[in-house]
Amino acid sequence: xxxxxxxxxxxxxxxxxxxxxxxxxxxxxxxxxxxxxxxxxxxxxxxxxxxxxxxxxxxxxxxxxxxxxxxxxxxxxxxxxxxxxxxxxxxxxxxxxxxxxxxxxxxxxxxxxxxxxxxxxxxxxxxxxxxxxxxxxxxxxxxxxxxxxxxxxxxxxxxxxxxxxxxxxxxxxxxxxxxxxxxxxxxxxxxxxxxxxxxxxxxxxxxxxxxxxxxxxxxxxxxxxxxxxxxxxxxxxxxxxxxxxxxxxxxxxxxxxxxxxxxxxxxxxxxxxxxxxxxxxxxxxxxxxxxxxxxxxxxxxxxxxxxxxxxxxxxxxxxxxxxxxxxxxxxxxxxxxxxxxxxxxxxxxxxxxxxxx
Numbered sequence: 001x002x003x004x005x006x007x008x009x010x011x012x013x014x015x016x017x018x019x020x021x022x023x024x025x026x027x028x029x030x031x032x033x034x035x036x037x038x039x040x041x042x043x044x045x046x047x048x049x050x051x052x053x054x055x056x057x058x059x060x061x062x063x064x065x066x067x068x069x070x071x072x073x074x075x076x077x078x079x080x081x082x083x084x085x086x087x088x089x090x091x092x093x094x095x096x097x098x099x100x101x102x103x104x105x106x107x108x109x110x111x112x113x114x115x116x117x118x119x120x121x122x123x124x125x126x127x128x129x130x131x132x133x134x135x136x137x138x139x140x141x142x143x144x145x146x147x148x149x150x151x152x153x154x155x156x157x158x159x160x161x162x163x164x165x166x167x168x169x170x171x172x173x174x175x176x177x178x179x180x181x182x183x184x185x186x187x188x189x190x191x192x193x194x195x196x197x198x199x200x201x202x203x204x205x206x207x208x209x210x211x212x213x214x215x216x217x218x219x220x221x222x223x224x225x226x227x228x229x230x231x232x233x234x235x236x237x238x239x240x241x242x243x244x245x246x247x248x249x250x251x252x253x254x255x256x257x258x259x260x261x262x263x264x265x266x267x268x269x270x271x272x273x274x275x276x277x278x279x280x281x282x283x284x285x286x287x288x289x290x291x292x293x294x295x296x297x298x299x300x301x302x303x304x305x306x307x308x309x310x311x312x313x314x315x316x317x318x319x320x321x322x323x324x325x326x327x328x329x330x331x332x333x334x335x336x337x338x339x340x341x342x343x344x345x346x347x348x349x350x351x352x353x354x355x356x357x
Contacts, residue, residue: 024103025053025118025186028095030088031109034065037233038109042074045107050118053105056080056098058091088182089198089207096189096197104192106208108183110233112141120227121186124174132191132220133212135180136228139168146170147232150177150224151209152349155265155272157257158249159209160349164357168229177224178347179212184230191220194332199255199325201318205245206252213260216343219334243307251311258315258322259329262337265344272351277308279355289356 027045031038038057045055055077059066062084066072072079080094096104103122107113117136124134135150138161148161149171161181163171180186182198185208195214198207212222257269283289315322335343 021052023052023054023099023101025050025105025122026095026099026101026103027053027055027105027107027118028058028092029055029107029109030058030060030091031066032060032085033109034059034061034069034071038066038071039069040112041107041109042071042077044112044114044117046075047115048113048118049116050122053118054078054099054101056095057109058082058086058094060085060087060091087200087203087207088205089202089211090200092182093197093200096192102189104187104189106182106185106187107230108232110141111138111184112231113184114229114231117184117228117230118186120225124223124225124228125186125188128221128223130219130221131223132188132215133180133222134186134228135177135222135224136184136186136230137168137171137224137226138181138184138230138232140165141231141233144168148181148183149226150222150347151179151181151212152347153178153209153213153344154276154349154351154354156269156276156351157209157253157261158273158276158351158354159206159253159256160354160357162347168226171224172226174226175224177222178343179209179216179222180224182208182211183232184228186228188220191215191218194218195220199259201321202252202255203248204252205248206256210252210256210259213256214329217260217329217333217335217340243303246304247307247311250308251314254311254315255318255322258319259326262341264337265341276351276354279352280304283355290354 029041057066057071057077058080060082062082064081066079071077080098092106105118121134125131137149138147140147146163146166146168149163151159152162153159162177195218199210202210257266280289
């Protein structure tokens, strides 16, 4: 029954609709193919126990594939259309600029998140204001094995997933790690703004290593949240041992070293790299390891040598810009070189172990 108001009386004041809460987390997902893997990734995010988040899909296809394939109709999803493939780091930076959330989660489009993924990551960073990053427990899809539980660093600046191909139950304890794999990670916006976020010059691979080391030098810590479980189709886009990956991984580990390594360990980088190359050759003869996998894809050892030489040439060409960035990192560093080196050694991996995996 409707209510009537007599003359001279006022209706009760209308109550404005409550404003939606601003998201605490922006999940940034770059994609090239916008294929079934992306659909499965977005499906997993619809089941998160943390409710207050948004999703930004960065379409790097340059062809509007994300909209064409119907992903724009999903709830929580915003789409940023790039005119060309900007690379992983630059795509994430676009999402950072387009959002205001205090946390930025990065997720590969070939990853499927467990329901507590975001909740576990946010709980970890909420508990430690000095932590600017949090690593997930990333598992290899279809296998009861780890992809990563944080990252490790070799003396030649090559990075490798901590716990790669180990059993997940061996990495069920939370704690500090060196840095996260950006395939599934959470970053504090304050840290990203202080450090300048991802370096777009890396384009593909190792940009998370570079950002993590810059954040560490700036005084931030990284946590590991074993409850933040993600299944990852490892190297779905570029391939496990593709020529594209071989070139960018080799070039970008040089970028990492030149930008971030204190002089006393930078001088040792060529010797550590020589040791890694020797172990690659040894395992190639044994038919195992990354070099054997590269050869098994139809590439020759000469192809691998060519990509290594090409990577070094590119690093030399980029040297003036890298040195400018190095000076900026040193000017703003809060962690001393000695303390920084101690942390790197705590989370190190040998050249032989890098070549064997």
